[in-house]
Amino acid sequence: MSVVGIDLGTLNTVVAVARNRGVDVITNEVSNRATPSLVGFGPKSRYLGESAKTQEISNLKNTVSSLKRLAGRKFNDPDVEIEQNFVSAPLCDINGQVGAEVNYLGKKEKFTATQLVAMFLTKMKQTTENELKPVPVSDVVISCPPWFTDIQRRSILDAAEIAGLKMLRLMNDTTAAALGYGITKLDLPGPDENPRRVAFVDIGHSNYVCSIVEFRKGELTVKATTFDRHFGGRDFDKALVEHLAKEFKGKYKIDVLNHPRGKARTAAAAEKLKKVLSANQQAPLNIESLMNDVDVSTMITRQEFEAMVEPLLSRAHLPLEQALKDAGLTKDDIDVVEVIGGGTRVPSLKERISSFFGKTLSFTLNQDEAVARGCAFSCAMLSPVFQVRAFTVHDITSYPIEFAWEKAPDIPDEDTSLTVFNKNNIMPSTKILTFYRKQPFDLEARYADPDSLPGKVSPWIGHFSVKGVHADERDDFMICKLKARVNIHGVLNVESGYYVEDQEVEEEVKEEGEKKDPDVSNNSSVPGTTEQSTIPSIPSNSIPRHQDGRPSLKRQRVQDDVKVGADDSESNEKLSKLDVPALIIDFSKTMDTDTQDKKKTRKVKKQIRKGDLPISAGTTSLDVTARDSATEKEASMIMEDKLVADTEEKKNELEAYIYDMRNKLDDQYAEFTSEEEKDKMKATLMDTEDWLYDEGDDATKAVYVAKMDEIRSMAGPVVQRYFDKINEEKAKKEA
Ligand code: ATP
Ligand code: K
Ligand code: MG
Incomplete structure (x- = not known):
């Protein structure tokens, strides 16, 4: 079984594979280390990757780009309108979802964004298989922007499955780069030393992300992730295209912006020009027969270019500023500013980042390959076939998630919603929700702050029906526990439900009286923190009540899951197998119990799991x-x-x-x-x-x-x- 990491970029996709010697980036059929993220359609077949690029200019109407940015979007999302500026095929509405309408095999056909991503992943799978044959390709870690919401992530997960790939982790771009950084650095601080704080700045073709990450030996913790979803190389190209269009209109009386092929060829030339300007003070541009048989030529200086993109440059510090603020840090706390992504090659952009932090930028990672390599490391850690140095990844969520429900008929003062995962909650993470109910009930999960979501992404995440709930023998409430999890892909599910009952158990009374009042341990858990480490013992009257007997809901409804806590349970499961016995049995204690008669004990009520509550879920994944x-x-x-x-x-x-x-x-x-x-x-x-x-x-x-x-x-x-x-x-x- 192979171990594969894919950086699914807006412009280019890079694939890295883990082999015994280490992690390598593979080349495609024309020996390129990056493949254009494009899907094209023709009268006899599809064109995927390189062949779509070759055909692009002559097949604009049937070539789709921006694949991942369309995934999970509604057609009427204003962000889709922005994407249409960069996508040459017409985007269309497919049952509300965005897709593309193309000519394929001589017919008009519509494909959803999820299908288009799947097509491209199919190609990347074949490219990888070609490199690794006869080893089959299935397990994979794919990257996505940290700002992707539940529906966008589910779309990529569905696409991977359609392409026959098994996603071990959908990993945030900068987190993948951070893993690649951490796992190869042998001089990270020890557990008791100050962490090394690295700001990762990734500016790609379409978006800009900054993550502040703390490193210690064997682990990384993301402290903050911020972004500008519409800031990347293509916006620099667009500024150039607009300038050139104006110039050509005056000089040659041609309107390239209203001529699809003219516009596409100008955009391609602008991208090249931009790259030349990264290394030179001026650059020429010549396009033969751009449109209407007109040849164009001009010269742009770096200074002119910088003036064109000043609106972009002047907001380049915003994600950085916000990241420090979210992490509660100052510039001086940052030890290293590690820069990745092709967009950061623009010298004036590098200057802005460097002067913001007051530091020389670090380029120890391969700018174009760091994300793919990090994904491959992650895949190796999660794959059963590989032994990798243990490295724990604590990522964070980008948006707060709340649950909403109907009041129970018999609990009139019950709240009907609660934020369960805060922004920057550790991810993956499981929370246990408690409900007192006598009947089956429904819950809805949604983003708590719709305005912070990209475009018009719906805040709705999922609907969960909890079955098998009834009053207990004494016609009292069933104590229902639900496990809500933001999983390793950043996707939310209510994974299981069960009900508990109080039972009296004998418990040792500690001499120092740390546990004098069981009530204290009962309420110690605060959502988003991880202090809690034991199952709370419950006082005699376990359902808190008002004096008239109605359940009181003032107590904590959410607890961090004891087993999972803050941690990366999936990856840690394997790490713990490698490193430490999963369970350490303390024999001294078990032997003591028989002979122990001096120790005081007392009876306390504890919640004992009695049975499961089936849950039926409706989410935005494909059925x-x-x-x-x-x-x-x-x-x-x-x-x-x-x-x-x-x-x-x-x-x-x-x-x-x-x-x-x-x-x-x-x-x-x-x-x-x-x-x-x-x-x-x-x-x-x-x-x-x-x-x-x-x-x-x-x-x-x-x-x-x-x-x-x-x-x-x-x-x-x-x-x-x-x-x-x-x-x-x-x-x-x-x-
Ligand atoms: P995203 O991360 O936004 O999804 P991506 O991962 O495909 O996109 P990258 O491959 O990191 O993007 O970067 C591509 C961008 O970098 C393009 O806009 C490209 O023009 C730009 N770029 C590459 N080399 C240079 C250079 N020498 N000077 C300026 N820009 C460059
Ligand atoms: K890329
Ligand atoms: Mg990228």
């Missing part, structure tokens, strides 16, 4: 039927692509065979053919070649194979005579 049909559709498109590729291969083989045979007839086969035979064969080769360039240009695979067989069998006797001679000579030599 099984929809996912199955998307998977089937993907499989049939893969077949279609494969058939086209195989046909092309057979055609090329035929062409090469004709060429080769013609040469050999004049060379090594010459002495084995009569002139007449040779002329006849050459005529057939000529006919086949003419056919290939004419009606045979677009034949089926079977026809190419048949043509090949035909000339092979015709040449058969000649080839046979040649080999007979060779064997004869060989036998002579050996004798």
Whole structure:
């Protein structure tokens, strides 16, 4: 089983694989270490990655970019309108979701953003398989921007599944880079020393993220993550394109902005120009026959470029400022500013970041590959086949999550909502929610601060129905416990439910009286903190009540899960297997109990788990039927692509065979053919070649194979005579 990390970028996607020697970035079919994140459609097949890029300018209407930024979005989201500026294919509405309408196999077809991401992931899977064969590719860690919400993350998870990948973790971009940083640094501070504080700044093609991360030996803790969702290389390109368009309008009387191909070619030239300006004070731009047969040329200086992008540069400090604020730190607390992402190569942007922190920037990570490498490390840690140095990752959530429910009929003063995960809550994390109920009930999970979400992403996360709830024998409330978890992908679920009952148990009374009042331990847990380490023991009247007997809801409803606590349970499960016994049994205590008669004990009520409460969940993930049909559709498109590729291969083989045979007839086969035979064969080769360039240009695979067989069998006797001679000579030599 292979171990794969994928940095799914807006512009480029990078794949890293873990092998015994370490983590390597792999190359694609044209030996590039990054593959364009593009999907294109044609009359006979799809174009994925590099081939979509090759076709792009001539196939704008059927080429889709910004794949991950469209995932999980509604068509009417204002952010989709922004994306449409950068996506050349028309975006469309598919049952409310955004998709693209393209011409594929001669028909108009609509594909959802989830399907489009799946297509691209299929290609990356094949590229990886090609590199690792015969080892199959399945387990994968893929990166996404930290600002992705539940619905966006679920879309990427669905896409991975449609592509036949098993997502071990959907990991935030900067967290992946931080893992790659931490796991390779051997000089991190010890547990009792001050942590090393690193600000990771990632500016890519479309977005800007800053994470402040604390490192100690064997662990990293993300303290704050901030972002500008619309700040990246493409915005620098756009400023240039707008400038150039204006110049061309005056100088050449052409309007590139209203000419799709002209605009796309100007944008491509602008990106190149921008890169040249990163290393030079000025750069020329020449495009032949840009539109209406007009050639354009101009020169831009770095200074002019910087003036064009000043609106961007002037807000470059905002995410940094906010990150320090969220982390409760000052510039002086930051030890290292580690910069990644292609967008940060713009010198004036580097200057702004550097002068904000008052520090020289650090580039110890490979800017373009750090995220993919971090994902591969994460995949190795989570994969059962790999042994990796233990390294714990504490990430954080980007938005607060609340639960809402209807009042129980018999608890009139009950609240009906509660924020369960705060912004910057540790992730993954499980919280136990307590409800007193006599009937089945429903809950809804949603983002508590809709205004902070990207675009018009709906705050709705999921609906959960808790079944099997009834009054107990004394017609009293059932104490229902629900496990709500923001999992390793940053996705929320109510994972399980159970009910508890109070039971009297004998408990040792501690001499120093740390546990004098069980009430104290009972209420110690505060959401978002992790202080609690034991199951709270419950005072005799475990359901807190008003004097008239109604349950009182003033007490804590949310507790951190005892087992999971703050920690990264999935990855830690494996780490603990490697490092420490999962359970340490203290024999001194168990032996003591029999002989112990001096110690005081007392009876306390504890909550004992009595049974499960089934939960049915409705979330924004694809349902099984929809996912199955998307998977089937993907499989049939893969077949279609494969058939086209195989046909092309057979055609090329035929062409090469004709060429080769013609040469050999004049060379090594010459002495084995009569002139007449040779002329006849050459005529057939000529006919086949003419056919290939004419009606045979677009034949089926079977026809190419048949043509090949035909000339092979015709040449058969000649080839046979040649080999007979060779064997004869060989036998002579050996004798
Ligand atoms: P995102 O992280 O936003 O999803 P991405 O990961 O695909 O996007 P990167 O590969 O990090 O983005 O960066 C791509 C951007 O970096 C492009 O806009 C590209 O033009 C820009 N870039 C690359 N090299 C340079 C350079 N030398 N000077 C300026 N910009 C550059
Ligand atoms: K990238
Ligand atoms: Mg990126």
